[in-house]
Each structure stands twice: as structure tokens, then as C-alpha cells.
Amino acid sequence: xxxxxxxxxxxxxxxxxxxxxxxxxxxxxxxxxxxxxxxxxxxxxxxxxxxxxxxxxxxxxxxxxxxxxxxxxxxxxxxxxxxxxxxxxxxxxxxxxxxxxxxxxxxxxxxxxxxxxxxxxxxxxxxxxxxxxxxxxxxxxxxxxxxxxxxxxxxxxxxxxxxxxxxxxxxxxxxxxxxxxxxxxxxxxxxxxxxxxxxxxxxxxxxxxxxxxxxxxxxxxxxxxxxxxxxxxxxxxxxxxxxxxxxxxxxxxxxxxxxxxxxxxxxxxxxxxxxx
Amino acid sequence: xxxxxxxxxxxxxxxxxxxxxxxxxxxxxxxxxxxxxxxxxxxxxxxxxxxxxxxxxxxxxxxxxxxxxxxxxxxxxxxxxxxxxxxxxxxxxxxxxxxxxxxxxxxxxxxxxxxxxxxxxxxxxxxxxxxxxxxxxxxxxxxxxxxxxxxxxxxxxxxxxxxxxxxxxxxxxxxxxxxxxxxxxxxxxxxxxxxxxxxxxxxxxxxxxxxxxxxxxxxxxxxxxxxxxxxxxxxxxxxxxx
Numbered sequence: 001x002x003x004x005x006x007x008x009x010x011x012x013x014x015x016x017x018x019x020x021x022x023x024x025x026x027x028x029x030x031x032x033x034x035x036x037x038x039x040x041x042x043x044x045x046x047x048x049x050x051x052x053x054x055x056x057x058x059x060x061x062x063x064x065x066x067x068x069x070x071x072x073x074x075x076x077x078x079x080x081x082x083x084x085x086x087x088x089x090x091x092x093x094x095x096x097x098x099x100x101x102x103x104x105x106x107x108x109x110x111x112x113x114x115x116x117x118x119x120x121x122x123x124x125x126x127x128x129x130x131x132x133x134x135x136x137x138x139x140x141x142x143x144x145x146x147x148x149x150x151x152x153x154x155x156x157x158x159x160x161x162x163x164x165x166x167x168x169x170x171x172x173x174x175x176x177x178x179x180x181x182x183x184x185x186x187x188x189x190x191x192x193x194x195x196x197x198x199x200x201x202x203x204x205x206x207x208x209x210x211x212x213x214x215x216x217x218x219x220x221x222x223x224x225x226x227x228x229x230x231x232x233x234x235x236x237x238x239x240x241x242x243x244x245x246x247x248x249x250x251x252x253x254x255x256x257x258x259x260x261x262x263x264x265x266x267x268x269x270x271x272x273x274x275x276x
Numbered sequence: 277x278x279x280x281x282x283x284x285x286x287x288x289x290x291x292x293x294x295x296x297x298x299x300x301x302x303x304x305x306x307x308x309x310x311x312x313x314x315x316x317x318x319x320x321x322x323x324x325x326x327x328x329x330x331x332x333x334x335x336x337x338x339x340x341x342x343x344x345x346x347x348x349x350x351x352x353x354x355x356x357x358x359x360x361x362x363x364x365x366x367x368x369x370x371x372x373x374x375x376x377x378x379x380x381x382x383x384x385x386x387x388x389x390x391x392x393x394x395x396x397x398x399x400x401x402x403x404x405x406x407x408x409x410x411x412x413x414x415x416x417x418x419x420x421x422x423x424x425x426x427x428x429x430x431x432x433x434x435x436x437x438x439x440x441x442x443x444x445x446x447x448x449x450x451x452x453x454x455x456x457x458x459x460x461x462x463x464x465x466x467x468x469x470x471x472x473x474x475x476x477x478x479x480x481x482x483x484x485x486x487x488x489x490x491x492x493x494x495x496x497x498x499x500x501x502x503x504x505x506x507x508x509x510x511x512x513x514x515x516x517x518x
Contacts, residue, residue, distance in 0.1 A: 136381045136390075143378040146367035153327060153361070155353030155382040155430055 006061070006162065007210070010051075010069030011173050012197035013076050014044040018174025019181035019192055023094055024086055026182075033107040037178050041171050048170030052163045070195060077193030091188040094181070107182040114183045121179065122217075125172050130213055132168070141165055145211060173201070203249070207256050209263025218265050226252055278341065280305040280466050281357075281434055286325050286335030288318075295321040296490045299335070303434070303483075308460055308467045310477040310498070313487035314510060319470045320362055322487070323436050326468075327359045328352040340433065353382065358432035360423035362439045362470070368412035372403055375411050375422055379429030390429075397425045401455060417444045421452070428459065434466045435459075441473040453479050474502075486510070 021043050022036035031039075051072050055065050081089040102109035132138050140161045143151040152158055181187055191197070208219025230248045234241070260267060279302040288296045296318040303309050311319050324330035326337055328349040337345040344352055358379075367375050376394035377387070384390040398404045401421045406414065411422060420440055427435060437456075441449050453476055459465045471477050477484060477498060484501040486494040488510035494501050501507055 135387060136385055139374065139378050139381055139387075139390075142370055142374070143367050146369055147365045149329070149349075150361065150365035150367065150426075151378070152349040153329070153353060153359055154379045154426060155350045156378070157348075157350045 006165070007066045007202070008069040008169070009066050009195065009198045009202060010071070010073035011169070011201045012193050012195065013051075013069070013073040014048065014170040014173040015177040015180065015197060015201070016073075016076060016080070016187075016189070016192040017047060018044050018177030019187055020080065020086055020092065020177075021174075022178040023092055023181040023187055027092060027094060028085075033178060033182050037175065040174050040178050044170045044174035044177075045167045048166045049163060052166035056159050056162050070198070073193055073195065073198060077189050080189035080193060083189075087187070089189060091186050094185040107179070111183075114179070117179060121175060126213070126217065128168075128172070133213060137161065137164065142211070203253065205263070207253065207264060209265035212263070212265050212269075214269070215263050215265035218268075219263065222264065223249070223252075278305075279303060279338075280307070280340060281326070281468070282338040283322065283326065284336045284338065286322065286332045286337070288321055288325060288330060288332050294490050296325070296332075299487070299490070299492055301485050301492065301495065303466055303468055305433075306460065306464050306466055307482055308456075308469070308480050309483040309485065310481035311468060311470045311485050311487060312472070312474075312477060313493075317487040317510075318490035319487055320438060321490075323359060323438055323468075323470060326352075327357060327436060353430055353432075356431075356433035357436065358427035358430045358434070359436035360420075360427050360438055360440055362442075364416070364419045364423050366411035366414070366419055366422055366426075368410065370411060371408050372411055372414065372422060373398065373407040376425045376429045379426040382430040394425075394429055397429055400458075401425045402451065417448050420444065424452070428465070432465060434468065437467060437469040437471070439470055439472065441471055441476045444473075446475075449473060449476060452476075456480060478502075 018040040021040035022033055025031035025036040025039060026033060051069065054060070055068050060068055080086060086092050102113050133141075140151070140156050143154065143156060144158050144161060148158055177192075180192075204220035204223055205216040206219065207222055208217065209215025226248060227245060230245050234244055256264065281303040283299060283301050286296055286299045287294070299318070299322060301309075301311075301322075311322065313319055321330060325332045325335075325345075328344070328347050328351065332345060335345070336343055339352075339355060339357060342355070344355060344357075347355070367378065370378075373391070373394055376397055377390045380390035380393040380397075381387070384393055395404070395407065398407050401424060403418060403421055403425060406418065411419070414422060420443065424435075424437065424440055441452060444452065456467060457480065460467055467480070469477070469480065481498055484494075484496065484498045485492055486501060486504070486507050488506075493506045493510060494504040496504075
């Protein structure tokens with residue numbers, strides 16, 4: 001998405017729909033997570049095609065695009081709050097098996113197992129992004145981000161390529177959602193669709209550098225260090241100030257936006273002599 | 277010989293202001309023609325209509341025997357018309373090479389082939405040494421040449437050049453003129469140029485179309501057109517022509 005220059009603050013939509021789709025299939029019909037994954041991804045890709053189709057067909061871009069993504073995520077949150085088949089606001093609970101036995105078929109297991117699953121997913125997403133960026137798609141997305149009119153004049157069907165970016169992004173996010181559901185075993189609309197989720201998703205790329213490969217990873221690592229570090233320090237000194245962590249996040253974000261508007265990675269890459 | 281491009285009675289108004297009125301012009305295959313006229317005559321509007329960036333209120337455009345009016349800019353590029361912008365629009369964050377590769381990927385879907393094609397064009401336009409610089413650091417003359425390289429990378433049958441010579445030093449201008457002649461002769465690319473640099477117009481164009489207040493006031497061989505009474509009037513005022 002960032003490669004094509006679009007900012008979404010509604011990716012919790014795909015996280016949540018992906019999570020709920022796989023969890024609902026498992027809960028109601030006993031469908032395993034691996035089969036449910038395909039359904040979840042397909043559903044999210046279709047959904048993103050609707051959101052993207054609406055936005056790009058009517059030329060909604062920039063801030064208005066971002067607002068549209070928020071609107072879709074928020075309406076999903078409110079809708080799921082009243083969707084009693086999936087537990088409504090009371091939440092959907094998957095049967096918790098023993099935490100210490102690893103069951104790959106039903107995706108049950110220890111937190112360590114999930115750690116490696118998540119690591120593999122992140123590596124997979126990184127490899128996919130890297131491959132896309134070095135292909136025609138990557139060149140076209142960057143061209144669209146830099147100057148859409150010039151991109152069009154060079155024969156790029158900007159609608160089609162923006163849709164493609166949107167669908168891939170939704171697919172990747174929904175995969176994350178499925179594993180999230182089976183890791184936590186409980187889903188609440190208030191949590192999974194909440195805008196803070198979307199902000200969490202996009203904060204790493206913003207801090208690290210949107211539209212770059214390493215930026216999001218660097219950004220996520222920095223945020224993690226900052227967040228956990230802050231928790232540790234707050235705990236160590238015994239300060240009980242509610243919202244202090246959010247405040248620290250806010251200050252970090254403000255510093256990056258004012259001092260390094262492109263994110264941390266691009267200037268760092270230039271220092272290290274790495275292009276992109 | 278049938279025309280490669282034919283504009284038939286194109287008109288366009290912007291909020292009641294008539295930018296272009298009933299303009300017809302044609303261009304033969306392999307030919308070079310120039311569109312000249314004072315500022316605000318409607319030259320760029322004609323380009324935008326041909327390239328699909330602006331929808332005409334009336335009139336038809338025929339390219340290579342097919343109607344292309346109503347098509348999107350990317351579809352028109354697909355048919356074989358490439359254009360440069362008067363106000364250059366480089367992909368600033370991308371390298372010079374990547375800029376041209378975006379164009380080359382139109383006909384070569386393999387990245388390695390597109391790169392070869394782009395490097396070839398950059399060398400021909402004298403930008404080879406700057407290929408790894410971000411486009412944002414280029415000087416204006418270099419950006420103008422980058423526009424030409426990027427447009428040519430889509431391997432067009434017709435190239436629309438919107439004031440590609442403006443801001444170039446005479447020697448750079450001469451090099452570009454020779455390059456354009458070369459691609460016209462060697463690759464058979466037809467060229468329609470909007471140009472204020474008359475030296476370039478006289479050196480390149482076999483045919484000149486003069487626009488004034490959105491209407492064609494003269495058209496013909498360059499030597500005839502510059503002596504045309506109506507042309508002198510629109511450039512220099514009525515008394516000068518007498």
C-alpha cells in the first residue's frame with residue numbers, strides 16, 4: 001500500500017474479518033484453521049476490492065482515502081458488536097486446549113510455537129514484498145506514488161495497480177488475523193476492529209519509512225523497544241501514570257514526523273550507502 | 277498515404293472559456309510537425325485531448341485508423357502515443373534509470389529487458405552517467421531530456437513533445453534536435469511538437485500548424501507559414517504585418 005502511496009488507517013478491518021472468518025468456521029463448523037485461512041484471505045481480498053473499488057473509481061485519495069478506510073473498519077466494529085451469531089460485543093471464544101502441546105493441524109500450542117509461526121509469516125511477507133518490489137508491480141506502484149498523472153501517461157492503468165496493491169495488503173493482513181485468532185482464542189469487536197489496531201499496524205511503517213522494505217521492520221522493532229522499555233522503566237520506578245506509554249508513543253511519533261518525515265530508514269540507508 | 281493522426285474538429289471550453297475551437301489537423305506516418313502559437317493559444321489543450329488527459333467537448337481523434345477519443349491516457353499510450361509534459365513530471369524519488377524503466381516496462385514485462393532498453397535510451401540522450409542519481413537532483417535541461425527518454429521508452433509510433441527545448445542551451449538544443457531526427461529516421465517515430473524555439477521548429481518540422489485563440493490560423497510548410505500574414509499578426513500585432 002505504502003509503495004503505491006496510499007495510507008490506510010482501517011487495516012484492522014482485514015485483521016478482524018480474517019480473524020473472525022477463520023474463528024467462526026472453526027467454532028460453528030469445525031473447519032480447521034488451515035482451510036479457514038483460505039476462506040479468510042479470499043473474503044478479505046473481496047472486501048478490499050469493494051473498498052478500493054469505491055475509493056479509486058471515484059478518485060478518492062489522500063486524507064479522504066484514509067478516512068474511508070477508517071469508516072469501513074468502524075462500521076465493521078459496530079456491526080460485529082451486534083452480530084450475535086459471532087458472539088456480538090460479548091466476544092467469540094475458541095475452545096482452549098492444553099497450552100503446552102503442539103498441534104499443528106488445529107494450530108494449538110505453546111507461545112513459543114506461535115512466535116516461530118509469526119516469525120515465519122513476517123519473513124514470508126518480507127520476501128513477497130521484496131519480490132514484488134523488484135518486479136514490474138514495484139516499479140509501477142512507485143511511479144503511481146511519485147506522480148499519478150505521469151504514470152498514466154506512461155501507459156499504467158493506475159486503477160488496476162492500486163487495486164492490486166490494496167488486495168495484496170488485505171490478504172497479508174488477514175493471514176495475520178487468522179493466526180491472531182488462534183493465538184488469543186478470544187475475539188472482541190472492540191479490540192480487534194478498534195482504530196488503535198489500525199494505528200498499531202501503520203505506526204511501524206510510518207516510523208521506519210513508508211514505501212520501503214526495511215522501514216516497517218525497523219519501525220516495528222523501534223516501537224517494540226520503546227514500548228517495552230517504557231513499561232520496564234515505569235514498572236521499575238513504580239510510577240502509576242495511566243496512559244504514560246501512549247504519551248511516549250505520541251512523542252516518538254511527533255519527533256519522527258518533524259525530524260525525519262520520510263521515516264528512520266531512508267536517511268539511515270543513505271548513510272550506509274544502500275539505495276532504497 | 278493515410279494520416280497516422282487525425283484531429284477532426286476538436287473543441288474544448290473550460291467554464292465557458294473557449295480554449296480550443298473546431299481544430300482539425302493531421303500528421304502523416306514518419307512525419308514531424310510543429311504546433312506553434314502565442315501563449316494561451318490552446319496548444320497544450322490539444323495535446324491533452326490527443327493524449328486522453330482532457331476530454332474534448334466535440335470532435336474526434338483518429339490514430340492509426342481507429343478512433344481513440346474517450347480512451348484513458350494509459351490506453352492511448354498502449355496504442356502507441358507517448359507524451360512529455362511542459363511542466364516536467366519526473367518520479368522525483370526514483371533514480372533516473374528507474375524513471376525510464378517505468379516507461380520501458382510497458383513493452384518489456386521482464387525487468388532485465390526493460391533495464392537494458394532504458395540504459396540504451398539514457399546513453400543516447402547523454403544521461404547515462406547520471407543514471408543512478410535520484411531524478412530530483414537533475415537540472416531542468418536534464419529533466420527535460422529525462423521526460424523525452426521516459427516517453428520514448430514506451431516505444432511509441434507518435435511522440436508528443438510539449439516544449440522539450442525550452443530552457444535548453446543552444447548546444448543542448450542542437451543535440452536534442454539531432455537525436456529526434458535520428459529516432460524519426462531510424463525508428464520511424466512520428467513527432468508532433470509544441471515549440472517556441474523557432475530554430476528547432478525550422479530544423480525539424482516538415483509542417484507547421486499555427487494556433488491563435490484556440491483556432492488554426494495557418495498551416496503548411498515552415499518557410500511559408502512564417503511569412504503568412506495572419507501568423508505575423510497574431511505574434512506581432514496588426515500594424516507590424518502591414
